[in-house]
Amino acid sequence: MTAPILRVHNLTVIYPGVQPVKALDNVNVEIYPGEFVVVAGVSGSGKSTLLRAINRLAENDHAQIHGEIYFDGVNVLKASRRQLREIRSRIGFIFQEYNVVERLPVLTNALVGSLGYVGLVRSLLGRFPKEQIERAHHALVRVGIPQPRHGDRAARLSGGQKQRVGIARALLQKPKLILADEPVASLDPITANVVMNIFKKINEDEGITTIVNLHDPVLTFKYGKRIIGLKHGRIIYDKPITAINRETFEEDIYGTVDREG
Amino acid sequence: MAQWTERARGEIWLRRLGFFLGLLFLIALYGWALRGVEFDLSSIFKYGGKFFELLGRMYPPDFSALPQLVRPLLQTLQMATLGTFFGALMALPLVVFGSQLVVRSALIYWPVRMIMNILRTIPDLLYAVLFVAAMGFGPAAGVGALSFFACAIIAKLTSESADNINPKPIEAVEAVGAGKLQVIRYAVLPQLIPAFIDHVIYVFELNVRVSAVMGYVGAGGMGMQLTTAMEWRNYSQVLTIALLIFALVIVIDLVANRIRDAFVQGIVLPRPLRFLGLSVVATLIVWSFISLEVDFNRLVKGFDYFRNLVWAIVTDPATEYFELAVQRMIQSLQIALVGTTISFLLSVPLGFLAARRHVGMPVAFAVGMKQIPNIIRAFPELILAIFFIATFGPGPLPGVLAIAIHSIGMLGKFNAEIVEKIRKEPVEALQSSGASRLQVFRYAVLPQVLPEFLALFIYRFEINVRAASVLGIVGAGGIGSLINEAQSYRAWDIVGICLVVIIPTVMVIDFLSARIRKKLIEG
Numbered sequence: 001m002t003a004p005i006l007r008v009h010n011l012t013v014i015y016p017g018v019q020p021v022k023a024l025d026n027v028n029v030e031i032y033p034g035e036f037v038v039v040a041g042v043s044g045s046g047k048s049t050l051l052r053a054i055n056r057l058a059e060n061d062h063a064q065i066h067g068e069i070y071f072d073g074v075n076v077l078k079a080s081r082r083q084l085r086e087i088r089s090r091i092g093f094i095f096q097e098y099n100v101v102e103r104l105p106v107l108t109n110a111l112v113g114s115l116g117y118v119g120l121v122r123s124l125l126g127r128f129p130k131e132q133i134e135r136a137h138h139a140l141v142r143v144g145i146p147q148p149r150h151g152d153r154a155a156r157l158s159g160g161q162k163q164r165v166g167i168a169r170a171l172l173q174k175p176k177l178i179l180a181d182e183p184v185a186s187l188d189p190i191t192a193n194v195v196m197n198i199f200k201k202i203n204e205d206e207g208i209t210t211i212v213n214l215h216d217p218v219l220t221f222k223y224g225k226r227i228i229g230l231k232h233g234r235i236i237y238d239k240p241i242t243a244i245n246r247e248t249f250e251e252d253i254y255g256t257v258d259r260e261g
Numbered sequence: 262m263a264q265w266t267e268r269a270r271g272e273i274w275l276r277r278l279g280f281f282l283g284l285l286f287l288i289a290l291y292g293w294a295l296r297g298v299e300f301d302l303s304s305i306f307k308y309g310g311k312f313f314e315l316l317g318r319m320y321p322p323d324f325s326a327l328p329q330l331v332r333p334l335l336q337t338l339q340m341a342t343l344g345t346f347f348g349a350l351m352a353l354p355l356v357v358f359g360s361q362l363v364v365r366s367a368l369i370y371w372p373v374r375m376i377m378n379i380l381r382t383i384p385d386l387l388y389a390v391l392f393v394a395a396m397g398f399g400p401a402a403g404v405g406a407l408s409f410f411a412c413a414i415i416a417k418l419t420s421e422s423a424d425n426i427n428p429k430p431i432e433a434v435e436a437v438g439a440g441k442l443q444v445i446r447y448a449v450l451p452q453l454i455p456a457f458i459d460h461v462i463y464v465f466e467l468n469v470r471v472s473a474v475m476g477y478v479g480a481g482g483m484g485m486q487l488t489t490a491m492e493w494r495n496y497s498q499v500l501t502i503a504l505l506i507f508a509l510v511i512v513i514d515l516v517a518n519r520i521r522d523a524f525v526q527g528i529v530l531p532r533p534l535r536f537l538g539l540s541v542v543a544t545l546i547v548w549s550f551i552s553l554e555v556d557f558n559r560l561v562k563g564f565d566y567f568r569n570l571v572w573a574i575v576t577d578p579a580t581e582y583f584e585l586a587v588q589r590m591i592q593s594l595q596i597a598l599v600g601t602t603i604s605f606l607l608s609v610p611l612g613f614l615a616a617r618r619h620v621g622m623p624v625a626f627a628v629g630m631k632q633i634p635n636i637i638r639a640f641p642e643l644i645l646a647i648f649f650i651a652t653f654g655p656g657p658l659p660g661v662l663a664i665a666i667h668s669i670g671m672l673g674k675f676n677a678e679i680v681e682k683i684r685k686e687p688v689e690a691l692q693s694s695g696a697s698r699l700q701v702f703r704y705a706v707l708p709q710v711l712p713e714f715l716a717l718f719i720y721r722f723e724i725n726v727r728a729a730s731v732l733g734i735v736g737a738g739g740i741g742s743l744i745n746e747a748q749s750y751r752a753w754d755i756v757g758i759c760l761v762v763i764i765p766t767v768m769v770i771d772f773l774s775a776r777i778r779k780k781l782i783e784g
């Protein structure tokens with residue numbers, strides 16, 4: 001069997017404060033190349049913290065991360081600033097709120113993904129290599145943004161289109177791993193399915209390992225191939241979709257409303 | 262149940278007591294302030310007629326002097342242009358090194374922010390007085406003063422924008438593995454530059470207003486003509502100059518507002534137009550620079566003056582004048598308080614009348630009423646103060662009146678905007694329950710607008726404290742009068758003591774005002 005691309009070992013994440021919050025409690029998980037994993041759970045279960053710990057974005061929220069995270073054999077938590085940037089450039093991250101720069105054109109927003117491959121001076125002057133520009137156009141068309149719109153400001157796009165730009169940005173990174181944190185939570189159900197299909201296709205066509213956080217059980221069962229269930233910061237499920245009984249799973253993960261009422 | 266009513270009754274009594282004490286406090290406060298500014302209704306009525314007599318003597322304006330006034334008018338515009346340009350250049354490093362997004366170490370950004378705050382406390386005319394003393398009469402001093410004034414405001418506003426930019430795109434750019442500089446280039450600057458340009462244009466508007474009058478203390482431009490005309494009692498020329506200043510301010514406001522609106526709405530101009538705009542601005546700057554003939558030797562001399570001033574403050578402060586300076590500063594605060602209050606009382610009804618959505622008011626009427634504050638705003642306080650001094654003689658009262666009238670401009674405009682923003686739902690809820698118009702006003706309209714009115718009042722008070730500290734320079738009471746006397750005897754150490762009193766006072770007022778306003782708005 002091949003080596004895992006991502007290995008999380010005894011991961012505990014604490015948000016300090018007057019009342020410290022333990023968002024993740026001793027989490028262990030291994031992800032293998034090419035997998036399509038859905039992390040399921042209600043809000044507050046620790047899904048976001050898990051993804052944000054993997055590329056250490058959680059440090060922006062002053063989180064204390066304990067344990068070991070190996071990406072491609074390198075311990076992320078021990079990495080220097082420089083190594084961390086190198087690691088991040090190989091992990092595409094998709095945000096719930098898309099996080100595009102509204103004032104910049106669509107094309108530049110996608111090109112931001114290639115910053116790791118462009119020299120510092122060139123990137124500061126905004127002179128991207130022709131090859132990267134080609135790739136950006138290509139990636140945008142691929143996620144469904146036609147060429148005539150590439151010069152528009154990102155502010156003029158709809159939510160679904162902004163998320164497509166977010167995916168194109170991740171693709172420009174030539175990622176080995178895609179982490180998507182509630183990528184469709186702000187979208188209507190139809191657009192949500194369109195965007196989920198893009199993730200599915202990228203995973204199937206290029207074999208890019210993908211981890212998606214979803215709170216919606218319908219989408220979880222429709223797209224997940226392996227499902228990790230989180231509750232109160234602990235993994236309570238980790239099985240391929242075929243081995244999961246949908247009804248007991250929903251009760252365990254989401255709890256049933258009528259039982260509480 | 263009985264217990265509950267007991268407690269409620271106790272609370273009601275407590276609230277009544279609080280209300281009563283608050284009322285007593287307000288009466289005492291205003292009694293004290295009114296006496297401090299020598300407010301006297303009978304003298305207002307007695308001499309008020311003289312004000313209109315004065316206006317009568319000004320009419321008709323003397324347009325024969327117009328050709329001689331073209332050059333000072335252009336000079337006013339040139340000083341404002343250069344002042345804004347240098348101010349923006351000086352503000353950039355302050356913004357960059359004062360931002361937590363760029364600089365990690367508090368050892369760097371705290372001192373930078375401190376400098377920013379101190380620069381911000383010094384009022385416009387005070388800069389003018391200092392620079393005239395440092396660099397001699399003429400436009401060079403005007404450019405110097407305007408540069409510092411502009412730098413302070415641009416730096417402050419842009420840093421506030423920098424603190425409020427959306428952190429989410431920053432996270433996205435970090436997540437692709439970009440370095441610090443790349444994050445600034447792709448996530449911070451695109452968000453910050455539009456705000457910066459917006460602030461620069463806004464400050465240009467302010468600079469034109471200041472530049473038009475600061476010549477009154479010798480800093481070049483139109484204001485110098487105003488001094489001469491006032492001294493020769495050439496009243497018809499005074500009116501001509503006032504009208505010209507008024508026209509200049511209105512035109513610049515209109516143009517600048519158009520451009521700023523376009524920026525806020527994010528309208529993208531085609532490349533040739535953008536290029537044209539840039540070259541117009543560049544030409545304006547170069548033209549101003551050439552025709553003002555700024556003498557750089559004077560800059561060196563000016564630097565000496567400021568070194569001496571700071572040296573005098575540190576080594577040999579005129580402590581014997583400290584008490585007097587504090588007394589005069591208190592009078593400035595009283596002037597600001599009374600002036601702002603009168604203005605507030607006048608502009609609340611104006612706000613309701615000018616609000617377009619107010620029930621039962623024809624739109625054309627509201628639009629007409631809305632022009633009143635716009636027109637008043639274009640008349641600089643200083644000119645009003647000069648007119649009132651000519652009417653009532655020097656003293657704090659002209660200062661109060663100048664502030665009271667000029668502030669109607671901003672208060673009336675913003676009050677109207679507050680009334681227009683009222684949420685309709687509570688009004689409709691009361692109407693549907695059969696409440697009378699007065700009841701609707703008391704229970705649905707007033708609770709919505711009152712906190713915002715008060716917040717605006719406090720904000721204007723904060724601005725007027727600065728104005729009241731300098732209007733004395735032309736004879737309108739407060740600490741400015743002390744600066745004026747000290748300046749004419751070249752007593753730097755006394756000017757220094759005034760600065761030592763003004764800067765912390767204004768800082769404390771700013772801080773308290775920001776605190777209270779936040780409380781009022783957020784509830």
